[in-house]
Amino acid sequence: MEHKVLTALFFFATGSYQRPVGIAKHTSQKMCSVYIEEVTQALTHKNIINKYIRFPDTPAARQAVSQRFYRKYGIPGVVGCIDGSHFKIVVPPKEEEHLYYSRKHYHSLNVQMVCDDEYRILNVNSKFGGANHDSFIWENSDLNTYIQSLHRNGEIVWLLGDSGYPYRLWLMTPFLDAESNNYNEKHMRARVVIKNTFSRLKNRWRCLHKDRVLHYKPVKCAHIILACSVLHNIIINFGVEDTEENIGRYLNFKLNYYNIKRFQSVL
Numbered sequence: 001m002e003h004k005v006l007t008a009l010f011f012f013a014t015g016s017y018q019r020p021v022g023i024a025k026h027t028s029q030k031m032c033s034v035y036i037e038e039v040t041q042a043l044t045h046k047n048i049i050n051k052y053i054r055f056p057d058t059p060a061a062r063q064a065v066s067q068r069f070y071r072k073y074g075i076p077g078v079v080g081c082i083d084g085s086h087f088k089i090v091v092p093p094k095e096e097e098h099l100y101y102s103r104k105h106y107h108s109l110n111v112q113m114v115c116d117d118e119y120r121i122l123n124v125n126s127k128f129g130g131a132n133h134d135s136f137i138w139e140n141s142d143l144n145t146y147i148q149s150l151h152r153n154g155e156i157v158w159l160l161g162d163s164g165y166p167y168r169l170w171l172m173t174p175f176l177d178a179e180s181n182n183y184n185e186k187h188m189r190a191r192v193v194i195k196n197t198f199s200r201l202k203n204r205w206r207c208l209h210k211d212r213v214l215h216y217k218p219v220k221c222a223h224i225i226l227a228c229s230v231l232h233n234i235i236i237n238f239g240v241e242d243t244e245e246n247i248g249r250y251l252n253f254k255l256n257y258y259n260i261k262r263f264q265s266v267l
Contacts, residue, residue: 008039015206043227073190081194102130
């Protein structure tokens with residue numbers, strides 16, 4: 001089990017393709033592929049997702065998040081920041097290629113995430129191709145429906161999103177009028193947290209980095225992104241700190257090797 005987990009972590013953390021990974025860990029490319037698949041499936045099991053990627057599901061939990069946001073950024077009622085980010089994938093089958101060709105002129109998944117003030121990922125939607133706009137993904141997400149239901153029940157909370165999203169009572173975006181400059185400044189400072197969350201995720205797990213391409217079918221790419229998001233939150237929960245020396249490098253794999261004993265029970 002440990003060898004399987006470490007082999008998969010090496011791939012996630014270094015972004016090396018399967019053959020170099022197999023050589024580095026004395027594992028054949030075929031077995032490396034099997035290990036990556038098994039660990040990815042384990043990390044994306046429904047029980048694991050529900051444990052490690054959870055939008056606050058009680059009024060008390062949401063209040064705790066909103067209070068932290070208010071203390072740091074001065075905006076009340078905020079339970080998370082939302083944005084989308086593109087993750088490069090190999091060219092998909094021709095019949096569905098148009099769904100994944102992004103405005104950035106490469107094939108990708110446009111992954112919607114929501115995070116809290118501590119860079120913890122609260123929600124992931126990785127099922128949409130890069131051709132889809134952030135606002136379309138949001139309007140078709142379960143979280144959108146859920147937050148609307150909170151408002152209908154009298155709980156006034158909201159997410160912060162950039163101007164690419166439509167303004168809603170439950171999704172606060174920047175305002176255009178000059179009188180809102182103070183609000184916009186606070187909004188911008190708070191919203192940096194989701195940008196930093198994506199940056200930390202991609203820099204720690206280099207298979208997701210902008211310089212890499214995931215060489216799998218879109219569905220498997222989505223699962224790998226979700227698996228790395230779980231690992232991202234596990235590391236936050238264990239209090240592992242990043243350093244410039246280890247992020248995205250071999251030393252980052254050593255850090256993961258050291259900590260695998262602490263969260264191997266996840267699998």
